[in-house]
Amino acid sequence: xxxxxxxQYPVDPVNRVKRRHDRGFYDHATVHRLLDAAALAxxxxxxxxxxxxxxxxxxREGTRLxxxxxxxxRMLRNLSTGEPxxxxxxxxxxxxxxRSGMNHSADYRSxxxxxxxxxxxxxxxxxxxxxxxxxxxxPDRTATLRPITAQEIKATAVVVMEIERASAKIRAxxxxxDEEDYALxxxxxxxxxxxxxxxxxxxxxxxxxxxxxxxxxxYRAGRPLxxxxxxxxxxxxxxxxFA
Amino acid sequence: xxxxxxxQYPVDPVNRVKRRHDRGFYDHATVHRLLDAAALAxxxxxxxxxxxxxxxxxxREGTRLxxxxxxxxRMLRNLSTGEPxxxxxxxxxxxxxxRSGMNHSADYRSxxxxxxxxxxxxxxxxxxxxxxxxxxxxPDRTATLRPITAQEIKATAVVVMEIERASAKIRAxxxxxDEEDYALxxxxxxxxxxxxxxxxxxxxxxxxxxxxxxxxxxYRAGRPLxxxxxxxxxxxxxxxxFA
Numbered sequence: 001x002x003x004x005x006x007x008q009y010p011v012d013p014v015n016r017v018k019r020r021h022d023r024g025f026y027d028h029a030t031v032h033r034l035l036d037a038a039a040l041a042x043x044x045x046x047x048x049x050x051x052x053x054x055x056x057x058x059x060r061e062g063t064r065l066x067x068x069x070x071x072x073x074r075m076l077r078n079l080s081t082g083e084p085x086x087x088x089x090x091x092x093x094x095x096x097x098x099r100s101g102m103n104h105s106a107d108y109r110s111x112x113x114x115x116x117x118x119x120x121x122x123x124x125x126x127x128x129x130x131x132x133x134x135x136x137x138x139p140d141r142t143a144t145l146r147p148i149t150a151q152e153i154k155a156t157a158v159v160v161m162e163i164e165r166a167s168a169k170i171r172a173x174x175x176x177x178d179e180e181d182y183a184l185x186x187x188x189x190x191x192x193x194x195x196x197x198x199x200x201x202x203x204x205x206x207x208x209x210x211x212x213x214x215x216x217x218x219y220r221a222g223r224p225l226x227x228x229x230x231x232x233x234x235x236x237x238x239x240x241x242f243a
Numbered sequence: 244x245x246x247x248x249x250x251q252y253p254v255d256p257v258n259r260v261k262r263r264h265d266r267g268f269y270d271h272a273t274v275h276r277l278l279d280a281a282a283l284a285x286x287x288x289x290x291x292x293x294x295x296x297x298x299x300x301x302x303r304e305g306t307r308l309x310x311x312x313x314x315x316x317r318m319l320r321n322l323s324t325g326e327p328x329x330x331x332x333x334x335x336x337x338x339x340x341x342r343s344g345m346n347h348s349a350d351y352r353s354x355x356x357x358x359x360x361x362x363x364x365x366x367x368x369x370x371x372x373x374x375x376x377x378x379x380x381x382p383d384r385t386a387t388l389r390p391i392t393a394q395e396i397k398a399t400a401v402v403v404m405e406i407e408r409a410s411a412k413i414r415a416x417x418x419x420x421d422e423e424d425y426a427l428x429x430x431x432x433x434x435x436x437x438x439x440x441x442x443x444x445x446x447x448x449x450x451x452x453x454x455x456x457x458x459x460x461x462y463r464a465g466r467p468l469x470x471x472x473x474x475x476x477x478x479x480x481x482x483x484x485f486a
Contacts, residue, residue: 040335044287044296053287053331055353088296092283100389101377110298134344146343146424175446181389187453188446198435203418205425219434
C-alpha cells in the first residue's frame with residue numbers, strides 16, 4: 001500500500017496539529033500503534049460547560065476506542081445520550097536539557113482522538129467488551145476466571161467511541177539548540193524516561209498449586225510496559241480484522 | 244498541625260470523588276505531593292463546546308499551576324480571557340490481575356485540579372515563570388544558560404491557573420477479590436509499573452571541556468522519575484513560601 005493509499009483520519013481544524021505541524025501524523029498505522037502501546041489514557045469531556053480530565057484504562061478495536069467504569073461514575077452518567085469526548089495517550093520518552101531555556105523540551109509520542117462517546121447498551125456487546133477489557137491486555141484470560149455475574153454486568157458501564165478525527169504528535173530529536181548556541185560552553189543532554197514493569201507480585205492468598213499462566217509471559221520484570229501491551233494486543237486480536 | 248487544621252481544597256459536586264469515595268483526598272499536602280512528583284500533566288479545556296485533552300509539562304507554586312507553550316498554540320489562544328480548565332496528573336503504579344474480570348484494576352495516584360486558566364501578561368512575571376519552568380526541574384540551571392531573548396519572551400505564552408478545587412484519588416491495594424473468590428484455583432497478581440530514568444545522553448555536539456553540572460545529580464539512571472522530580476522541587480523552592 002503506498003503512502004497515499006494508507007488509511008488516514010480526516011484532518012480539519014479540530015485535529016490539525018498547528019504548533020510544530022511537522023510533528024503531526026494522521027495515518028491509522030501511526031495513530032493505532034501509539035494507542036495500542038498504552039493501557040492508560042486521559043479522557044476530556046464537558047459537563048455544564050466545564051472541562052473534566054479523567055484517567056482511565058482503555059483499549060482499541062479498529063477505529064473504535066473502549067473504556068469502562070462503574071455505572072455510577074460522573075463521566076459515564078453523562079454519556080448515556082452520547083457526548084463529545086477527546087481521549088489522549090502520551091508516551092513520555094525524555095526530558096531535554098538545552099543550551100537555552102526556550103529549547104528545553106521533552107521527547108514524546110502522543111495521540112488525541114476525538115469522537116462521540118456513547119454507552120454500550122446491548123447486553124451481548126457489553127459482555128463481549130468486558131471480556132476484551134481483560135483479554136486485550138491478558139490474552140485468553142477471561143476463560144480462566146470466575147464467570148461474570150448478571151449483577152456485575154448491570155453495575156458496569158462500557159463506553160465506546162468511534163474515532164471521528166485523530167492526530168498523533170511525535171517529538172524524537174533530543175537536544176535541538178539554535179545553531180549559534182552549540183558553540184557555547186553549556187552542558188546539554190537528553191534524559192531518557194521509560195515506563196517499565198517490575199517483578200510480578202503473586203497475590204499473597206494464592207492457592208499453593210496455582211501456577212502463573214504462560215499467557216502472561218509478555219509481562220516480565222524490566223520490560224517496557226508499552227512493549228508488553230503492544231505484544232498482548234497483537235496476540236489478543238490475531239486472526240481478526242483488528243490484528 | 245492536626246488533621247482538621249490541615250489546609251484543604253473545598254469540596255463540592257465538581258471535585259468530590261464519587262466513585263470509590265474512600266479513595267478521595269482533598270488536603271493540600273496529598274494533592275501537592277502528587278503534583279510535585281510529576282513533570283507531565285493532561286489539561287482539559289473547552290472550545291466551541293468541544294473538549295480537548297492536551298499533554299503538557301507543568302509545575303506548581305503554592306496553590307497555582309503553571310504551564311506554557313508557543314503563543315500560537317490552540318489552547319493558549321483561547322485562554323487570553325481566562326477559560327475553565329482541568330489539569331490532571333496520573334501516576335500509574337500497577338496493573339492488577341484478579342480472580343474475576345470485574346476485579347481487574349490498576350493501582351494509581353491521580354490528581355484532578357480545577358480552575359480558570361489565564362495567560363500571564365506581566366513581562367517580569369512571565370520571565371520569572373519561564374525561569375522556574377526550567378529551574379523547578381533543574382535547580383539554578385537558568386543562570387548557566389544563554390540568556391532568554393526579547394523575541395523568545397514574546398513568542399512564548401505562559402498559563403497560570405489558581406487551583407479552585409482539587410481532589411486526589413489513590414488506589415494502592417493490589418489484588419482485592421470478592422472474599423469467596425480467594426478459594427478459587429485462579430492465578431492473581433499485581434504487576435508493578437514504574438516510570439524510570441535512563442542513562443543521561445550528553446548532546447553529541449557538547450564542547451570537550453563541559454562537565455555535567457552537579458545540580459543534575461538527582462537525575463541518574465534507574466531512578467524513578469517521580470523521585471528526581473520531587474527532589475528537584477524541594478531544592479528549587481527551598482527557603483521560599485512554596486517549600
